[in-house]
Amino acid sequence: MTLRRFARLSVVSTLLMLVARDARAQDPRLRGALDVETLARVTRFTDSARAESLPTDPLVGVALEGAQRRAPGARIARAVQEYLGALRGARVALGVEASAPEIVSGAGVLLAGVPADVLKRMRAGNPHRSLTVPLVVLADLVARGVPKDTASRAIETVARGNAKDDDFTALRRLVEQDIGAGASPATATMLRARSLNGVVPPDPVAPAPAVRRP
């Protein structure tokens, strides 16, 4: 074998190895759904997530949703990158022990604009219970127009009262009903949170009523 042939063979082998490695790293669900450039960018993000032990399925899901909605590749990659950042932030705030659904729900809360401190407080106050449903409900309230601080305070208050997931589900449903009936999102949330818990959290929309002391 001549030196020239050997060099050519080496180059081809190296290229094949690189292609094979990339193919292994790529999520098979993404192949065919994204253009080559977007696929490469998204794969870098999912690789990072995997290396950091963050859930990768939500990132793949966003990419596939974008592809199905025929979003431009750059937009898909940006969404995945932003989501990865939110997942990182949620894991930091919720702690390394947080489950994947908690991290994903926490990321949703951060993407809704709620500060990471809220997640930290919720975890500190509820170290042993799953926060998935409370976080989903918190994000939903914000998405429905409840001010972030009001929604956060309400969920934190209800969570402090040993509420079950059903209580959070009920809170969301009742607030939604009230908003549909014409109540302001903030007022509906605070009133329902108080009622569910029997606790009076600080009210951001009105001064706290004076308590008459005997």
Place this chain on the structure above:
Amino acid sequence: MTDHDSELLFARAGAALRAPHPRDAAEIEALVRRVGAAPVVHVMPARAWLPWWVGIAAAGVAFVIGLGVGRTGGARTTVASTGGRPTLVSQVASIGGGEQSIAFVFVAPAARKVSLVGDFNGWDASATPLQRTDGRNTWSIAVRLPPGRHVYAFVIDGATWVADPQAPLAPEQWFGQRNSVIVIPEDRRS
């Protein structure tokens, strides 16, 4: 009123609000009346470990209204109006180990095709078509989902994406439109 009185008052109010909401009861009755006129829609395969199916069958409707998906099982049915189309979206979760069967029911009289898209099927509008029931307005399908948070939407006629207006909204809005969220309870935080 003393602090103690206030606490009692709030405790009573809380207990009252935890009880079935009168408006819910009215909605349930109205819903059952509406649905009663339609043929029975079997939204889930019959399972021996779902004793409340007996109640559903006896009622002659396939919709169960409950207090939401919970660890011990439950059901949720929501009524909504989207884009001028009256819709009825129902999710029934059966609790077992691991995956759970969720029924999605959608009433869309004018639709020619309805499908379910979500992170569980790669958002593929052709992967999970809902079946029209007896040529009427109701579309349904049962899907097995693993525990966790799932994001989904309905696609009408292959073009119009519709979130479930009564389900929790996903805050992320990557591509201009919100989706819905369903949470399948986890066993425990790992």
